[in-house]
Amino acid sequence: MELPFAEPWKMKVVEPLYRSSREQREQWMKDAGYNLFNLRSEQVFIDLLTDSGTGAMSQYQWSEIMLGDESYAGSSSFFKLENVIHDLFDMPYFLPTHQGRAAENVLFSALIKEGDVVPGNSHFDTTKGHIEYRRARAIDCTIDEACHTDEYHPFKGNIDLQKLEDVFKKYPKEKIPLCIITITCNTSGGQPVSMQNIGEVSSLCRKYGVLPIFDAARFAENAYFIKTREKEYTNKTIREIVKEMFSFVDGATMSSKKDAIVNIGGFIILRDKSVFQKASVFNIMYEGYLTYGGLAGRDLGALAQGLMEGTEFNYLEARIGQVAYLGKKLTEYNVPIQQPTGGHAVFVNAKEFLPNVTKEEYQAQTLAVELYLESGVRGVEIGTLMADRNPVTRENRYPTLELVRLAIPRRVYTNNHMDYVAAALANLWQRRNEIKKGFRIVSEAPILRHFTIKLERIG
Ligand SMILES: *Cc1c(COP(=O)(O)O)cnc(C)c1O
Numbered sequence: 001m002e003l004p005f006a007e008p009w010k011m012k013v014v015e016p017l018y019r020s021s022r023e024q025r026e027q028w029m030k031d032a033g034y035n036l037f038n039l040r041s042e043q044v045f046i047d048l049l050t051d052s053g054t055g056a057m058s059q060y061q062w063s064e065i066m067l068g069d070e071s072y073a074g075s076s077s078f079f080k081l082e083n084v085i086h087d088l089f090d091m092p093y094f095l096p097t098h099q100g101r102a103a104e105n106v107l108f109s110a111l112i113k114e115g116d117v118v119p120g121n122s123h124f125d126t127t128k129g130h131i132e133y134r135r136a137r138a139i140d141c142t143i144d145e146a147c148h149t150d151e152y153h154p155f156k157g158n159i160d161l162q163k164l165e166d167v168f169k170k171y172p173k174e175k176i177p178l179c180i181i182t183i184t185c186n187t188s189g190g191q192p193v194s195m196q197n198i199g200e201v202s203s204l205c206r207k208y209g210v211l212p213i214f215d216a217a218r219f220a221e222n223a224y225f226i227k228t229r230e231k232e233y234t235n236k237t238i239r240e241i242v243k244e245m246f247s248f249v250d251g252a253t254m255s256s257k258k259d260a261i262v263n264i265g266g267f268i269i270l271r272d273k274s275v276f277q278k279a280s281v282f283n284i285m286y287e288g289y290l291t292y293g294g295l296a297g298r299d300l301g302a303l304a305q306g307l308m309e310g311t312e313f314n315y316l317e318a319r320i321g322q323v324a325y326l327g328k329k330l331t332e333y334n335v336p337i338q339q340p341t342g343g344h345a346v347f348v349n350a351k352e353f354l355p356n357v358t359k360e361e362y363q364a365q366t367l368a369v370e371l372y373l374e375s376g377v378r379g380v381e382i383g384t385l386m387a388d389r390n391p392v393t394r395e396n397r398y399p400t401l402e403l404v405r406l407a408i409p410r411r412v413y414t415n416n417h418m419d420y421v422a423a424a425l426a427n428l429w430q431r432r433n434e435i436k437k438g439f440r441i442v443s444e445a446p447i448l449r450h451f452t453i454k455l456e457r458i459g
Pocket residue numbers: 052099100101102124126127182186215217254255256257258265266
């Protein structure tokens with residue numbers, strides 16, 4: 001018979017997990033103000049809060065930690081990383097930062113001013129936060145198919161060219177400093193953007209004199225989808241595809257905590273010298289000197305190695321295969337999820353799951369809390385709480401989709417863990433009609449409120 005798929009790695013270090021009781025979890029959840037961010041990690045059995053900085057580093061990455069050069073300026077770890085970045089992305093300028101939002105802070109300080117608009121595909125929460133903090137506006141131009149969770153589309157992260165051109169026509173060029181292409185598109189379900197779309201968006205940007213920039217946190221997963229779903233790329237390597245993707249843009253911000261499989265780190269890459277020079281000033285002010293950017297030398301080395309491992313096909317096949325495995329199990333149990341599954345996460349459609357809970361009572365948050373109480377599995381709400389309030393009217397913004405994201409850390413959990421997660425959701429699905437009440441807000445921060453919000457049960 002044909003041999004089944006198996007992961008191309010084995011475990012060398014294990015970390016024990018605590019299996020709590022439902023009574024314990026009820027108390028912990030109440031104490032945490034029904035906000036999953038407020039739980040202690042020991043209170044979580046399987047942690048699918050995020051795939052950010054939660055991956056397992058390889059023995060080669062750990063050896064880079066020992067080899068780290070901690071010189072303030074010009075460390076060998078920096079040049080090791082710079083070489084890898086040049087080879088992978090073919091972009092002349094590079095700035096290290098301590099994580100992805102720091103890269104956004106530095107680049108946007110150089111490019112965005114009050115009153116600007118920044119089109120893109122479902123901007124990530126910190127990206128939008130950094131745009132709105134500068135009194136500029138993010139305009140979502142994702143294709144409508146992204147909102148139809150049960151319809152298959154191979155590239156639901158794509159940008160709608162008509163929507164984008166409408167923005168380019170409506171606002172003068174001086175008001176549109178950049179267009180952000182998020183690969184893969186986290187907020188719409190870890191959905192990829194096709195090479196064709198990247199090319200078309202890039203041409204449109206060039207026609208109107210706007211800088212196309214990647215939010216590149218999951219660039220390698222995006223490349224895997226291009227290879228497996230876009231015919232012309234079947235026989236190209238992941239690294240060839242990556243190089244072509246980046247040939248269409250003028251720069252990128254990167255959260256290395258995702259596809260570079262490190263626990264902390266980020267960077268900016270740029271094609272234009274003058275933008276690089278402007279950004280360099282902010283990098284020194286906010287992050288650190290140009291050859292460390294808020295990271296230790298050892299972090300730079302582990303990042304260089306992680307970028308190489310993260311762009312290997314065998315690794316990506318196992319990683320994205322595990323996400324698809326969880327999606328398939330859930331689909332077998334009839335649990336409504338964003339189809340097809342994305343690169344890093346499965347997104348459960350909470351509106352369909354809990355029709356008896358109103359959007360004013362936060363459907364996705366309610367489902368995420370119920371999942372934790374049922375099983376000790378921690379997911380995250382991608383819904384009204386995360387969408388925040390309209391900065392002008394202070395009204396809740398109700399997004400089209402109410403999702404619970406189950407983000408899978410890289411190289412951390414086994415498929416037995418995935419079976420456990422799927423069974424927990426199947427149990428909830430069976431008694432979904434008994435869940436009728438959601439939550440109300442007790443206290444919240446003025447921006448990025450979901451991280452610290454406190455809630456109480458209604459009824
Ligand atoms: C995680 C992420 C960021 C922010 O990166 P951090 O390292 O968490 O600061 C930005 N954009 C996307 C798409 C992300 O997934």
